[in-house]
Amino acid sequence: MQNRRPPAIDAQELFFKVEAKTLLDGVDLHADHGRMVGLIGPNGAGKSTFLRAISGVLRLQGGSIHLDGRDMQSLTSREVAADMAIVPQILPYTHGFTVMELVLMGRYPHLGRFQIEGKEDARIAWDAMRLTETEQFSDRRLDTLSGGERQRVIVSRALAQLPRILLLDEPTANLDVLQQLKVLGLVRELVDEGLTAIAAIHDLTLAARFCDRLVLLSEGRVLAAGQPNEILTTDRIAAAFGVEAAVYRDPNTGSLAISLIGPAEAHKPKANGRSACV
Ligand SMILES: Nc1ncnc2c1ncn2[C@@H]1O[C@H](COP(=O)(O)OP(=O)(O)OP(=O)(O)O)[C@@H](O)[C@H]1O
Ligand SMILES: [Mg+2]
Numbered sequence: 366m367q368n369r370r371p372p373a374i375d376a377q378e379l380f381f382k383v384e385a386k387t388l389l390d391g392v393d394l395h396a397d398h399g400r401m402v403g404l405i406g407p408n409g410a411g412k413s414t415f416l417r418a419i420s421g422v423l424r425l426q427g428g429s430i431h432l433d434g435r436d437m438q439s440l441t442s443r444e445v446a447a448d449m450a451i452v453p454q455i456l457p458y459t460h461g462f463t464v465m466e467l468v469l470m471g472r473y474p475h476l477g478r479f480q481i482e483g484k485e486d487a488r489i490a491w492d493a494m495r496l497t498e499t500e501q502f503s504d505r506r507l508d509t510l511s512g513g514e515r516q517r518v519i520v521s522r523a524l525a526q527l528p529r530i531l532l533l534d535e536p537t538a539n540l541d542v543l544q545q546l547k548v549l550g551l552v553r554e555l556v557d558e559g560l561t562a563i564a565a566i567h568d569l570t571l572a573a574r575f576c577d578r579l580v581l582l583s584e585g586r587v588l589a590a591g592q593p594n595e596i597l598t599t600d601r602i603a604a605a606f607g608v609e610a611a612v613y614r615d616p617n618t619g620s621l622a623i624s625l626i627g628p629a630e631a632h633k634p635k636a637n638g639r640s641a642c643v
Pocket of ligand 2: 412454565
């Protein structure tokens with residue numbers, strides 16, 4: 366019998382609720398080593414909650430998470446951070462820090478308790494900034510950067526952690542179209558070299574193009590999981606997002622492309638003939 370390597374992440378039956386609202390309702394999701402998994406689903410589906418759960422930020426009320434076969438509960442937060450980095454959807458409060466200082470924070474899980482960053486850490490931080498083309502901002506305070514520039518710096522901080530697993534929550538939300546392609550292309554390259562990535566992505570065409578598997582979440586549950594062409598069907602897009610879409614193979618990229626035609630009939634906005642703009 367072949368000895369199969371356990372998945373990089375194996376989350377089973379995750380359950381989390383806040384008062385009466387269930388945010389994760391029995392979510393199963395695994396990511397194999399060297400694969401990129403896309404999390405898709407409408408606003409409020411539970412994508413960020415799921416990513417926060419597997420990064421260890423949330424105290425779950427049910428289920429289990431294994432990293433490379435190790436129960437996450439048996440690992441310290443520093444051990445988890447040495448393996449896994451997260452690029453959050455809501456950029457952290459970074460007032461007063463320079464870009465270099467923030468990216469160097471990515472080195473924290475690899476330092477001893479009272480150890481400060483050394484030359485090697487600075488080199489790794491520079492490499493990470495170079496990858497996202499943010500090295501020219503190294504001395505700038507973060508609050509002087511544009512939204513997209515800041516987002517790329519946060520990606521650099523995660524890369525400076527030299528993680529084996531990278532979680533990205535809407536990493537392209539603030540980026541122009543060129544930078545969207547560059548950041549997802551960079552993650553894809555790192556995945557091809559062995560990184561495991563899970564990324565929440567709203568743009569279905571980008572998700573289909575860069576991810577090996579997609580997991581569709583809705584109301585805290587997994588509606589479907591599989592290869593992009595299995596998941597992104599017109600019926601499923603209508604059911605999950607309330608959008609009428611055309612799905613086709615783009616001859617230019619060779620990937621699946623999703624053209625959003627408009628809200629499905631039941632979701633059309635009703636302005637009652639009045640216009641808010643005069
Ligand atoms: N502390 C909380 N109390 C109550 N509801 C919460 C709390 N935190 C999150 N929620 C709700 O849980 C649901 C899932 O939130 P989550 O941020 O995971 O969604 P998401 O899929 O990431 O959405 P988006 O695409 O908008 O980023 C949302 O309806 C949100 O309002
Ligand atoms: Mg979110």
